[in-house]
Amino acid sequence: MTDPLFYVFYSVTHYSLNSSGKTFLLALGFCLYFSFFSFAQSPDSLNQHPPILTLIGDDTLDIDEGDTLIIAVSSIDLDGTIPLLTAENLMDSAAFIDSLNGQGCLVFAPGFEQEGNYEILLIASDGVTADSVTVAITVNDITVFRTSRIAVLVFMLIFSGAVLLYTNWAKKGKTLFVRRIPGIDAVEEAVGRATEMGKPVLFIPGISDIDDIETIAGLAILGRVARITAQYDTPLYVPVRYPMILAAGQEVVEQAYLEVGRHDAYDKDTVRYVAGEQFAFTATVNGMMMRDKPAANIYMGAFFAESLLLAETGNAAGSIQIAGTARPEQLPFFIAACDYTLMGEELYAASSYLSHEPLLLGGLKGQDFVKVILVAVIILGVILMSFDIGGWFKHLFVVP
Amino acid sequence: MGESLSFVQHFEIWLRAYLILSLFSFLYRDNVFYKLSEHIFAGLSAGYYVGLIWQTVIIQQLVNPMVDNGHWWLVFPGILGVLMFTRLIPKWSWVSRVSLAFVIGNTAGIYIISSLHGLIFPQVASTILSLDTGNGFAGTLLALLVVVGVISTLIYFYFSKEHTGLLGATARVGIWFIMIAFGAHFGYTVMGRISLLIGRAEFLYYEWGGSLSQIF
Structure with missing residues (x-):
């Protein structure tokens, strides 16, 4: 099955699952148009120019064993087709990823027995003509234990030791003080408000996949929110962007309903897959906000350019809104x-x-x-540097 | 737009213009044009991502390395992926937790090292500055600003004590630094968004306008 057929199938399926309006046929028409257009652009009818492949960065590179090298390439075809990108002479621990939009990247993470010189041929092809570039990579031999990164190991051991110690104390019943954080208290207040108004709560665990620590933090908070909505019998909507989050979110919400003894009230569609593309997801969630008018919107996780679109729409819908993210560019x-x-x-x-x-x-x-150790380290380092004897100390934190 | 456009090019420009304008219509209120565009967008992206993941993950990162390079050990992540499909069978859906646990656990572990290595240590190294910069009072003030900014911000994010007394005062200095940084980010990002808006406006004016002038 070729990709355009996938698009038709999933577009129509998605639409039919999410809408039952009269516009179904129109949507089908648009989907068929896109698919037809993809098929219609056959190489024979349109191909006049060869694609142009551009390497982003140098074509001669050095890397140490154990490090990771990422080389990005970009291609265009003046005929309007998207070139297919491939790589030849790939060595072990190397993979080439074609993003199918003219962009691609080579990822190479040489192991500790891969010292040597390599040449990789990157090719952009439109099916008839092709362009290529050669990348020369030198892998330098290093010892397995990197003394230059000893500070990372020391801090890692300090952190792990501290976590284990505090966890042990908490398990033994020792009270560990954590100061009040105003935004967290507002979560329960917002769900209470939704219950009083008889309206749903919308929770968005960010738009990153599960390999982002912010998403995991968002899912942990989702568990707490789901417990409260389960107790109050408040509808909860959790739109997600990735299948893994769908699975993890469903587990978290189901577990929360189980814990408060309301498993019968658990609806698997509470957590629902919306769309894979960032702004398609945003457009759909914006629509949900304006149609369902949730009383509370809770955004917890990794957000990007859609943050203001979501928050402004929620504001326009009159919802109480609580957000949390570690992205400094979206926090404002x-x-x-x-x-x-x-x-x-x-x-x-x-x-x-x-x-x-x-x-x-x-x-x-x-x-x-x-954090306390880091503050002490910075103060000590500044004092040493100010007396011109701190070069060695600063160097401890310069990790190659 | 000097050259004459074909029917297909006209159609494509009008389709793009329709989708842009119907999405912009949401600024007024939710309406049927927005709903249609929203569903086309969401549906197409869902389909596109199936194709994308099939090609870039299943084929390029799993099948090809196994078949072409003999990386047989990739069968293990492949199995973890297959286990996710057990969610379709209620009786066996718990099996998918193995894959979830593996990914979540790995993420947390990798993140600790990459944070230390990529974020925390470079920040510490950049903050360890000499206050005697040799650039006079301005240089010393700038270095002091960086040091005080980093330390007070770190203290704002210290959760083990109430922010009262000296700790509270330092945290308040930290929040000032944070808010100034957010203001700068806000301006920077808004400028980026305006350039995106200009891009769409240019399309409507030049390309759609060009098509309009050719047709009428």
Whole structure:
């Protein structure tokens, strides 16, 4: 099955699952147009120019064993087709990824027995003609233990030790103090308001996949929110962008309903897949906000350019809004458009604050311990540098 | 737009213009044009991503390395992926938690090292500055600003004590630094968004306008 057929199938399926309006046929027409257009652009009818492949960066590169090298390439075809990108002479630990939009990247992570010189041929083809570039990579031999990164190891051991120690204390019943964070208290207030108004709560766990730590923090907070909505019998909507988040979100929400003894009230469609593309997701969620008018919108996770679009629409819909993200470039928008905002690490602190679970509290306290050490290190370093004897000390933190 | 456009080119420009204008119509209120564009956008992207993931992940990162390079050990992540499909069978859906646990656990572990290595250490190294910069009072003030900014911001994010007394005062200095940084980010990002808007306006004016003038 070729890609255009996938698009038709999933476009129509998605539409038919999400709408039952008269515009179904129109949507089908548009989908068929796109698919037909993809097929119609056959190489024979349109191909007049060869594609042009451009390497972003140098074509001669050095890398140490154990490091990761990422080389980006970009291609265009003046005939309007999207060139297919491939790589030849790929060595072990190397992969080439064609993003199918004219862009691609070579990822090479040489192991500790891959010292040597390599040449990789990157090709852009439109099916008839092709362009290529050669990348020369030298892999330098290094020892397995990197003494230049010893400071990372030391800090890692300090952090791990602190987390284990605090977790152990919490398990033994010792009270671990965590200061009040205003935005977190507002979560329960917002769900209470939704219950009183008989309207749903909208929770968005960011738009990153599950390999983003902010998403994991967002899912932890989702668990707490779902417990409250389960207790109050308040509808909860959780639109997601990735299938893995769909699975993880469903697990988290179901577990929350189980814990409060309301498994019968759990609806699998509480967490629903919306769209894979960033702004398609945003457009759909904006539509949900204006149609369902949720009483509370909670944004917890990694957000990007869609942050203000979501928050402004929620504001226009009259919802109480609570946001939390660690993206400094998006926080200003949330601060401007939301009632409460968890900034940066407050997002991570929120999950442990809400749950009071020993493991999460131990992590939070361990981080605080490391922060104290970092402040001390900076003050000591500045004093040493000011007396012109701190070069060696600063060098400890310069990681190659 | 000097050269004459074909029917297909006209159609494509009008389709793009229709989608842009119907999405902009949301600024007024939710309406049927917006709904149609929203569903086309969401549906197409869902389909596109299936094709994208099939090609870039399943084929390029799993099948090709196994078949062409003999990387048989990739069968293990492949199995983890297949386990996710057990969610379709309620009785066996718990099996998918193995894959989820693997990914979430790995993410947390990798993130700790990459944060130390890529974020925290470079920040510490850049903050360890000499206050005697040799550039006079301005140089010392700038270095002091960086040091005080980083330390007070770190203290704002310290959760183990109430922010009262000296700690509270330092945290308040930190929040000032944070807000000034956010203001700069806000301006920077708004400028980026305006350039995107200009791009769409240019399309409507030049390309759609050109098509309009050719037709009428």
